[in-house]
Amino acid sequence: MSQPPIQPRTLKGFRDFLPGPMLRREHLIDTAKRVFRSYGYSPIDTPALEHSDILLGKGSDETDKQLYRFDDAGGRDVAMRFDLTVPLARFMAQHAGTLGAPFKRYHVGPVWRGENTQRGRFREFLQSDFDTIGTKSIVADIETGLVIQDLFTALGFEAFTIRLNNRKILTGFLDHLDLTGQATAVLRALDKLPKVGREAVTAELEAEADVSASQADEILRLAALEGGNDDVMETLESLSASSETGTTGVGELRQVLEGMAAAGVPAGRVMVDVSIARGLDYYTGTVFETFLDALPDIGSCCSGGRYDDLASLYTKQRFPGVGASLGVDRLLAAMDELELGTRRETAASVLVVYFEEDRRDDYLALATRLRRGGLDVEMYPEPRKIGTQLKYADRRGHRLAVIAGEQEWSAGTVQVKDLASGESVEVPAADAADTCHRLLET
Amino acid sequence: MSQPPIQPRTLKGFRDFLPGPMLRREHLIDTAKRVFRSYGYSPIDTPALEHSDILLGKGSDETDKQLYRFDDAGGRDVAMRFDLTVPLARFMAQHAGTLGAPFKRYHVGPVWRGENTQRGRFREFLQSDFDTIGTKSIVADIETGLVIQDLFTALGFEAFTIRLNNRKILTGFLDHLDLTGQATAVLRALDKLPKVGREAVTAELEAEADVSASQADEILRLAALEGGNDDVMETLESLSASSETGTTGVGELRQVLEGMAAAGVPAGRVMVDVSIARGLDYYTGTVFETFLDALPDIGSCCSGGRYDDLASLYTKQRFPGVGASLGVDRLLAAMDELELGTRRETAASVLVVYFEEDRRDDYLALATRLRRGGLDVEMYPEPRKIGTQLKYADRRGHRLAVIAGEQEWSAGTVQVKDLASGESVEVPAADAADTCHRLLET
Numbered sequence: 001m002s003q004p005p006i007q008p009r010t011l012k013g014f015r016d017f018l019p020g021p022m023l024r025r026e027h028l029i030d031t032a033k034r035v036f037r038s039y040g041y042s043p044i045d046t047p048a049l050e051h052s053d054i055l056l057g058k059g060s061d062e063t064d065k066q067l068y069r070f071d072d073a074g075g076r077d078v079a080m081r082f083d084l085t086v087p088l089a090r091f092m093a094q095h096a097g098t099l100g101a102p103f104k105r106y107h108v109g110p111v112w113r114g115e116n117t118q119r120g121r122f123r124e125f126l127q128s129d130f131d132t133i134g135t136k137s138i139v140a141d142i143e144t145g146l147v148i149q150d151l152f153t154a155l156g157f158e159a160f161t162i163r164l165n166n167r168k169i170l171t172g173f174l175d176h177l178d179l180t181g182q183a184t185a186v187l188r189a190l191d192k193l194p195k196v197g198r199e200a201v202t203a204e205l206e207a208e209a210d211v212s213a214s215q216a217d218e219i220l221r222l223a224a225l226e227g228g229n230d231d232v233m234e235t236l237e238s239l240s241a242s243s244e245t246g247t248t249g250v251g252e253l254r255q256v257l258e259g260m261a262a263a264g265v266p267a268g269r270v271m272v273d274v275s276i277a278r279g280l281d282y283y284t285g286t287v288f289e290t291f292l293d294a295l296p297d298i299g300s301c302c303s304g305g306r307y308d309d310l311a312s313l314y315t316k317q318r319f320p321g322v323g324a325s326l327g328v329d330r331l332l333a334a335m336d337e338l339e340l341g342t343r344r345e346t347a348a349s350v351l352v353v354y355f356e357e358d359r360r361d362d363y364l365a366l367a368t369r370l371r372r373g374g375l376d377v378e379m380y381p382e383p384r385k386i387g388t389q390l391k392y393a394d395r396r397g398h399r400l401a402v403i404a405g406e407q408e409w410s411a412g413t414v415q416v417k418d419l420a421s422g423e424s425v426e427v428p429a430a431d432a433a434d435t436c437h438r439l440l441e442t
Numbered sequence: 443m444s445q446p447p448i449q450p451r452t453l454k455g456f457r458d459f460l461p462g463p464m465l466r467r468e469h470l471i472d473t474a475k476r477v478f479r480s481y482g483y484s485p486i487d488t489p490a491l492e493h494s495d496i497l498l499g500k501g502s503d504e505t506d507k508q509l510y511r512f513d514d515a516g517g518r519d520v521a522m523r524f525d526l527t528v529p530l531a532r533f534m535a536q537h538a539g540t541l542g543a544p545f546k547r548y549h550v551g552p553v554w555r556g557e558n559t560q561r562g563r564f565r566e567f568l569q570s571d572f573d574t575i576g577t578k579s580i581v582a583d584i585e586t587g588l589v590i591q592d593l594f595t596a597l598g599f600e601a602f603t604i605r606l607n608n609r610k611i612l613t614g615f616l617d618h619l620d621l622t623g624q625a626t627a628v629l630r631a632l633d634k635l636p637k638v639g640r641e642a643v644t645a646e647l648e649a650e651a652d653v654s655a656s657q658a659d660e661i662l663r664l665a666a667l668e669g670g671n672d673d674v675m676e677t678l679e680s681l682s683a684s685s686e687t688g689t690t691g692v693g694e695l696r697q698v699l700e701g702m703a704a705a706g707v708p709a710g711r712v713m714v715d716v717s718i719a720r721g722l723d724y725y726t727g728t729v730f731e732t733f734l735d736a737l738p739d740i741g742s743c744c745s746g747g748r749y750d751d752l753a754s755l756y757t758k759q760r761f762p763g764v765g766a767s768l769g770v771d772r773l774l775a776a777m778d779e780l781e782l783g784t785r786r787e788t789a790a791s792v793l794v795v796y797f798e799e800d801r802r803d804d805y806l807a808l809a810t811r812l813r814r815g816g817l818d819v820e821m822y823p824e825p826r827k828i829g830t831q832l833k834y835a836d837r838r839g840h841r842l843a844v845i846a847g848e849q850e851w852s853a854g855t856v857q858v859k860d861l862a863s864g865e866s867v868e869v870p871a872a873d874a875a876d877t878c879h880r881l882l883e884t
Contacts, residue, residue: 045467376479382581
């Protein structure tokens with residue numbers, strides 16, 4: 001080792017996950033998968049690398065610029081995926097015959113974007129998407145909302161709001177105002193409403209969307225409707241009465257509200273919010289955003305909606321669908337902030353202390369017995385002082401220590417020590433697993 | 443859509459995972475994670491992309507050639523990780539102060555190698571590694587074997603053999619024969635023993651390792667020892683008596699055998715096999731390979747061992763450790779071959795049939811009730827003919843269909859249909875979840 005070592009470091013915008021944060025990420029993802037599966041969404045996976053033309057097809061100029069793109073050793077023009085939607089579109093076009101319809105999938109995996117890290121963005125992050133493809137049924141829209149409800153509840157969030165809209169309402173309203181051609185510019189302006197406020201949006205509508213002052217006023221009257229869902233729905237019905245598209249949108253919105261209520265979503269959880277636009281032309285019907293009441297500033301933690309046409313760049317078949325994407329990093333930050341989920345830095349809740357060197361095989365047998373009793377058990381690998389091992393347990397966040405010395409080995413007992421309270425109980429070794437379970441439950 | 447669509451396709455050597463194979467992969471990985479955690483291994487993650495010098499540091503010429511390496515948009519020389527060991531070494535060097543010792547981690551993630559696909563290799567595949575770092579205690583070696591035992595058992599394999607060796611035995615023997623300098627060439631020749639047989643290995647030992655005929659004979663007498671563990675251990679003890687290193691190796695081997703037996707590993711599961719070398723200079727003590735008795739030709743499905751020095755390219759600190767890596771693709775192929783694990787193509791075991799269009803919200807409430815009862819439930823999203831929906835369930839592999847028509851809605855009952863037997867029972871809607879659980883257990 002005369003050579004100086006290579007400096008250990010990660011790339012800018014890329015992260016190592018140490019055990020504590022990673023245990024919390026795995027808890028989030030496992031919970032999400034359990035909820036997805038409980039609705040019949042099945043897992044899929046696609047490659048990290050794709051032919052560049054596949055990924056460039058649908059992306060915006062901004063995502064194209066952020067692409068990690070290079071020539072591989074075989075001279076192929078390849079790139080790392082920047083989201084899970086474009087790979088899903090390619091996947092559906094390629095495998096639709098095998099998959100059949102309806103097709104419900106979830107997909108959890110990393111994506112890569114050469115983001116400007118000064119904006120606090122990461123260049124590698126995990127996405128977690130779920131979608132129902134190949135059906136226009138409103139049942140799939142309703143279930144998307146139910147997944148959000150079940151998932152946020154399972155993660156321990158108590159106060160959150162699912163904001164719900166239907167893009168057809170605004171589309172119909174703009175048709176009625178003879179502003180169909182300006183829809184994209186209007187949506188772009190409206191997207192800024194929460195950030196810049198009414199006046200700035202009015203100014204942008206007039207300047208960029210070629211909208212008159214009275215039209216801008218009518219659009220904002222619609223988009224900024226506030227109040228209880230019943231009042232808002234009533235107003236929307238009357239404002240959309242003259243447009244078939246708008247009326248359809250209001251009807252769909254009502255079906256989603258009613259279906260979610262029928263499936264047990266509590267009153268007040270879902271809020272109709274016509275200002276939610278979610279991008280410019282991909283979504284065509286129901287749209288969702290999900291906000292944590294305690295942390296509104298972190299933005300939507302789960303967003304999505306209905307689209308008519310997932311994969312037309314890769315096939316002549318039409319794939320309508322509906323789905324949403326979790327904001328994994330935002331949710332993890334929120335769970336940290338709200339102290340939800342485990343604070344442990346290690347996987348096992350029980351530490352078997354090992355200090356009688358000659359008893360190594362007995363400690364191994366004890367740890368095995370506890371594991372067979374359904375516990376996650378770490379055995380300290382070296383016969384050190386008990387104090388050293390308890391300090392280790394304290395630092396790692398084990399909850400219980402199981403301790404046996406010569407006296408306990410002779411008596412066939414063990415000490416089970418609750419590391420939070422410091423209290424110990426001596427129990428027969430055969431009862432140790434039950435005692436641990438009891439203490440872990442309190 | 444006048445433009446012709448982009449041909450949907452994946453890169454050579456890269457794979458899409460459809461729901462069936464992906465459900466099996468998730469089952470494998472979830473099972474592995476559960477076993478890792480039950481021993482106190484905690485999860486970590488590292489980036490897919492690293493600075494190239496980090497990855498080039500330790501790799502062989504072959505892995506260097508296979509690296510996906512490129513300049514990113516900021517002009518950095520970067521590469522995609524080709525295994526999880528080099529990132530672990532970099533990770534330990536960077537975070538040792540925070541992590542402390544001993545440190546037990548597992549890591550599951552994709553790696554990329556520009557392999558020759560004609561040899562049936564994939565260019566992207568999942569690795570799943572577990573390691574204990576920062577202790578030389580034999581407990582960590584024993585636990586590595588116990589994890590293999592528990593994991594293969596949990597996956598449903600009934601007949602498998604963990605082949606066990608200790609590299610010090612051969613090292614000591616070569617010292618004794620004055621062949622210390624030829625160790626690498628000897629190991630390279632011995633690695634081929636199962637494939638090419640004794641004679642070819644003897645020829646290579648003489649030609650490449652500068653070993654005399656009688657020395658080659660002695661080496662092969664050691665490496666090709668066969669018989670029960672007791673006999674083999676006895677012979678090894680006498681053959682190693684003159685070498686301190688060899689005697690240490692035999693002693694460690696015995697401790698691993700005894701510790702695994704004490705922790706309940708059945709007799710006959712572990713077989714001492716001195717021919718196992720596992721690479722040329724990384725491993726320094728215990729080595730493991732794991733073979734399925736029914737499918738010996740697919741090779742070792744979990745391999746690993748003890749090393750003295752994980753991270754010396756990145757730090758002056760020494761990190762000894764022991765661990766192993768699952769052969770994820772091999773295990774999945776074996777589970778398919780042996781028909782272990784689920785054959786389903788969908789996540790949910792229950793399909794709620796939806797055919798009375800006006801009852802949509804009632805079906806949604808029924809599906810919710812079943813989910814609250816702990817079932818994974820898909821509701822068919824469109825009000826189609828029952829026959830169409832049952833055909834869908836058959837193709838997807840749902841096990842039960844829950845059916846309610848006007849008659850059942852009026853009576854407050856549902857039909858639960860076992861799709862394998864074709865038999866139905868009518869039960870009160872309130873009992874439907876219990877009935878489903880009962881039928882799923884049979």
